Amino acid sequence: MAANTIYAVTGMTCEHCVHAVSSELTRLGGVTGVTVELVPGGQSAVTVTSDEPLLTDDVSAALDEAGDYQLAGPEQR
Amino acid sequence: MSQESSPDSTVIGDRPEAARARSVELAIGGMTCASCASRIEKKLNRVGGVTAVVNFATETASVTYPPAVTADDLISVVEKTGYTARVPAERQAEVAEAAQAAQHEADSLRIRLLVSLALTIPVVLLAMIPALQFRNWQWASLTLASPVAVWGAWPFHRAAVVNARHSAVTMDTLVSVGVTAAYLWSVYALFFGTAGDPGMRMSFAWLAAGSGSGNTYLEVASGVTALVLLGRYFEARAKRRSGAALRALMALGAKDVAVLRDGTEVRIPAEQLAAGEQFTVRPGEKIAADGIVADGRSAVDTSMLTGEPVPAEVGPGDAVTGGCINAGGWLVVRATRVGANTQLAEMARLVAGAQAGKAPVQRLADRISAVFVPSVIGMALVTLTAWLAAGHSAGAAFTAAVAVLIIACPCAMGLATPTAILVGTGRGAQLGILIKGPEVLESTKAIDTIVLDKTGTITTGRMALVNVTAASGTHPDDVLRLAGAVEDFSEHPVAAAIAAGARERLGAALPAAEEFASHDGMGVSGIADGHAIAVGRAAWLQRELALAVPAELAVRAAAAETAGQTAVFAAWDGQVRGVLAVADTIKPTSPEAITRLRRMGLRPVLLTGDNERAARAIAAQAGIDEVIAGVLPAAKVDAIKQLQDAGRVVAMAGDGVNDAAALVQADLGLAMGTGTDAAIEASDLTLVRGDLLAVPDAIRLSRRTLATIKGNLAWAFGYNTLAIPLAALGFLSPLVGAAAMAFSSVFVVTNSLRLRRFRPETLASTRLP
Numbered sequence: 001m002a003a004n005t006i007y008a009v010t011g012m013t014c015e016h017c018v019h020a021v022s023s024e025l026t027r028l029g030g031v032t033g034v035t036v037e038l039v040p041g042g043q044s045a046v047t048v049t050s051d052e053p054l055l056t057d058d059v060s061a062a063l064d065e066a067g068d069y070q071l072a073g074p075e076q077r
Numbered sequence: 078m079s080q081e082s083s084p085d086s087t088v089i090g091d092r093p094e095a096a097r098a099r100s101v102e103l104a105i106g107g108m109t110c111a112s113c114a115s116r117i118e119k120k121l122n123r124v125g126g127v128t129a130v131v132n133f134a135t136e137t138a139s140v141t142y143p144p145a146v147t148a149d150d151l152i153s154v155v156e157k158t159g160y161t162a163r164v165p166a167e168r169q170a171e172v173a174e175a176a177q178a179a180q181h182e183a184d185s186l187r188i189r190l191l192v193s194l195a196l197t198i199p200v201v202l203l204a205m206i207p208a209l210q211f212r213n214w215q216w217a218s219l220t221l222a223s224p225v226a227v228w229g230a231w232p233f234h235r236a237a238v239v240n241a242r243h244s245a246v247t248m249d250t251l252v253s254v255g256v257t258a259a260y261l262w263s264v265y266a267l268f269f270g271t272a273g274d275p276g277m278r279m280s281f282a283w284l285a286a287g288s289g290s291g292n293t294y295l296e297v298a299s300g301v302t303a304l305v306l307l308g309r310y311f312e313a314r315a316k317r318r319s320g321a322a323l324r325a326l327m328a329l330g331a332k333d334v335a336v337l338r339d340g341t342e343v344r345i346p347a348e349q350l351a352a353g354e355q356f357t358v359r360p361g362e363k364i365a366a367d368g369i370v371a372d373g374r375s376a377v378d379t380s381m382l383t384g385e386p387v388p389a390e391v392g393p394g395d396a397v398t399g400g401c402i403n404a405g406g407w408l409v410v411r412a413t414r415v416g417a418n419t420q421l422a423e424m425a426r427l428v429a430g431a432q433a434g435k436a437p438v439q440r441l442a443d444r445i446s447a448v449f450v451p452s453v454i455g456m457a458l459v460t461l462t463a464w465l466a467a468g469h470s471a472g473a474a475f476t477a478a479v480a481v482l483i484i485a486c487p488c489a490m491g492l493a494t495p496t497a498i499l500v501g502t503g504r505g506a507q508l509g510i511l512i513k514g515p516e517v518l519e520s521t522k523a524i525d526t527i528v529l530d531k532t533g534t535i536t537t538g539r540m541a542l543v544n545v546t547a548a549s550g551t552h553p554d555d556v557l558r559l560a561g562a563v564e565d566f567s568e569h570p571v572a573a574a575i576a577a578g579a580r581e582r583l584g585a586a587l588p589a590a591e592e593f594a595s596h597d598g599m600g601v602s603g604i605a606d607g608h609a610i611a612v613g614r615a616a617w618l619q620r621e622l623a624l625a626v627p628a629e630l631a632v633r634a635a636a637a638e639t640a641g642q643t644a645v646f647a648a649w650d651g652q653v654r655g656v657l658a659v660a661d662t663i664k665p666t667s668p669e670a671i672t673r674l675r676r677m678g679l680r681p682v683l684l685t686g687d688n689e690r691a692a693r694a695i696a697a698q699a700g701i702d703e704v705i706a707g708v709l710p711a712a713k714v715d716a717i718k719q720l721q722d723a724g725r726v727v728a729m730a731g732d733g734v735n736d737a738a739a740l741v742q743a744d745l746g747l748a749m750g751t752g753t754d755a756a757i758e759a760s761d762l763t764l765v766r767g768d769l770l771a772v773p774d775a776i777r778l779s780r781r782t783l784a785t786i787k788g789n790l791a792w793a794f795g796y797n798t799l800a801i802p803l804a805a806l807g808f809l810s811p812l813v814g815a816a817a818m819a820f821s822s823v824f825v826v827t828n829s830l831r832l833r834r835f836r837p838e839t840l841a842s843t844r845l846p
Contacts (some may be wrong), residue, residue, distance in 0.1 A: 012112065013109075013112060013683055015109070015245070017112050017113070018158070018243055020112075020113075020116055020159070022243075035244050036234065036243070036244070044662060064119075065119070066116060069112065
């Protein structure tokens with residue numbers, strides 16, 4: 001069943017970051033869409049639409065791959 | 078040349094790869110934030126055997142890699158991550174290329190603008206003046222308007238698409254949507270509607286109900302494009318060259334240096350100097366690198382670093398900084414830090430760091446568009462559904478919906494900011510206020526604190542004679558005349574101040590002096606008017622000439638030192654006869670400037686690298702209570718940051734190289750035109766005359782300009798917003814569209830022109846234009 005999860009991500013400051021995070025998250029299996037609400041220097045809201053809910057570890061790893069980004073706080077579905 | 082070096086590893090046979098690893102520094106391009114740097118670092122480190130450190134501030138990657146990997150491999154990894162990498166040999170060419178690319182962009186913008194303007198004028202004329210509407214005129218219109226709507230507006234279309242991929246909406250989106258809507262609608266009307274009829278005349282009624290497909294809006298499509306391009310062109314011309322501050326800083330370093338090799342001096346380029354080598358510095362020459370004095374005594378001008386106007390006296394064992402000027406005698410220095418490790422390079426990094434830390438401010442127009450565009454699209458959809466729901470035909474419903482899109486695009490928006498800035502900067506230039514960073518004006522919130530550098534900003538930066546006291550039995554004029562005569566021969570700023578001061582106070586020429594001798598910066602001696610004179614420090618007079626300083630003069634000297642001044646004694650005929658106090662003096666207009674700044678609601682803070690006593694003395698004269706003294710350039714940046722963290726919006730005025738990074742960090746940076754290039758390039762405003770009185774005026778001008786920009790934007794959007802209901806109800810006519818365009822543009826331009834009447838506060842004794 002498709003899931004819409006909103007992650008709070010820190011460490012994003014510019015459009016480049018948005019692009020990097022989006023492309024890394026899209027590469028995760030089952031992800032059909034990523035949108036980012038950028039809050040430069042603060043907590044940005046990253047909404048991931050996927051066929052199945054994603055493992056938090058996978059998301060953290062993808063964020064780590066994209067740069068210095070971290071998950072902050074719990075996710076909202 | 079790429080710096081390839083073999084490491085210190087001497088392990089042979091066991092791990093031959095490690096022994097043959099190479100290292101290189103790559104110039105990385107395209108990074109916009111520190112996260113980009115760490116991303117590249119991760120990717121590079123993933124490659125087998127590679128260790129990389131990427132520095133965002135300096136835009137370089139220091140990489141060590143095994144023979145199995147080539148530099149090209151590294152470059153392709155970086156490129157795959159989405160950035161560019163170059164081996165530094167090409168850096169010079171790269172800088173030139175960047176400058177050329179910027180020029181190309183400006184040129185292509187200009188061509189687009191001129192062609193669009195040329196084509197738009199006939200389109201608008203044809204649409205507005207029925208008498209000109211010859212048979213099949215609308216097809217001519219289409220031919221003229223098409224290049225404008227498609228090619229002329231291309232930058233907006235492209236930006237809108239790129240932004241849409243990131244779900245971002247900016248002014249470009251708004252323009253693109255409006256132009257496209259108007260153009261496509263016109264094409265539809267021409268081919269499928271009644272607008273293509275040969276005898277068609279544009280209806281001139283204000284409220285043209287139901288005439289949708291009988292009208293073309295080509296003049297809107299091309300007019301909006303042309304006007305917004307015009308605005309962009311103004312902005313491009315005013316854009317500051319990036320990297321200019323850093324370049325100015327790096328230009329401060331010495332170009333070449335006289336290195337001592339085997340006892341002979343060899344002149345080599347400064348980059349080739351290695352740590353540990355000894356080099357000579359002649360009087361007046363720049364010191365090539367950070368080091369320790371090995372031989373010689375002199376006075377070194379450290380104002381670049383500390384802001385102290387008094388040169389620091391140095392002798393063997395003292396540390397000196399690269400880039401400072403050797404003011405006194407000949408020195409031999411052993412280099413301790415060269416190249417990227419010098420204090421000068423550190424300051425460049427500070428500036429780069431401060432510049433990197435500034436998040437690019439989202440333009441006001443973009444922020445408004447981000448809200449406006451979705452609302453407009455929403456309204457268009459609502460219009461569409463409402464019409465359909467009310468039972469009208471799809472065609473009519475579409476007409477109304479598209480009309481909303483067309484009218485919602487405010488073309489004056491493209492002119493709102495650039496015209497205000499253009500007029501504001503023009504007026505400022507007339508008043509000696511150069512606004513170099515117009516993008517800063519948009520983000521200037523209410524500034525509540527003004528940080529001022531001391532030397533060269535509040536003070537003249539030059540030593541001047543402030544006091545002369547004679548011992549009992551001696552006339553002060555004699556002290557002036559004799560001390561001045563001898564000091565006239567010295568290059569030392571203190572000496573120059575005494576000589577100049579003496580001339581001024583006596584109102585006469587100084588007697589000629591003979592047998593002048595300079596004693597290692599401690600004092601000077603000579604013969605004038607038949608007396609053997611010595612002028613210098615108390616310690617030196619005592620040690621060399623066995624002259625004691627009388628109590629009354631000693632007290633005077635102590636008082637001067639407490640006030641942060643420098644005191645020297647003059648002696649002749651076996652006695653110390655007088656003391657002269659020299660200090661950096663406050664500019665005559667500074668106290669008044671501080672008063673005015675307070676009146677504007679700003680809190681003044683004195684921030685200087687000079688010592689506490691001198692700082693407090695000047696602060697008292699200027700009327701400033703808050704003083705932060707003895708700070709090095711890095712600490713100046715921190716001081717600004719602390720003020721900002723405390724919630725204050727900080728403007729900073731400075732002139733020295735040591736102010737450059739702090740000027741970048743401040744919310745508004747003002748540089749004295751009389752100061753260093755580095756400070757001028759690093760700041761947002763330059764006060765050409767270096768008069769502190771220009772600071773309150775500059776702040777008022779930028780506030781007024783910002784208010785004008787906001788007013789312009791409000792009106793630009795306002796006019797078109799008023800017309801939206803008209804469009805939604807189906808009453809849009811080309812006339813309404815053109816009228817909105819014309820009136821809002823005229824208003825914006827006229828409002829901006831009001832800035833020409835900005836007047837500086839005049840001082841009773843000063844006449845300003």
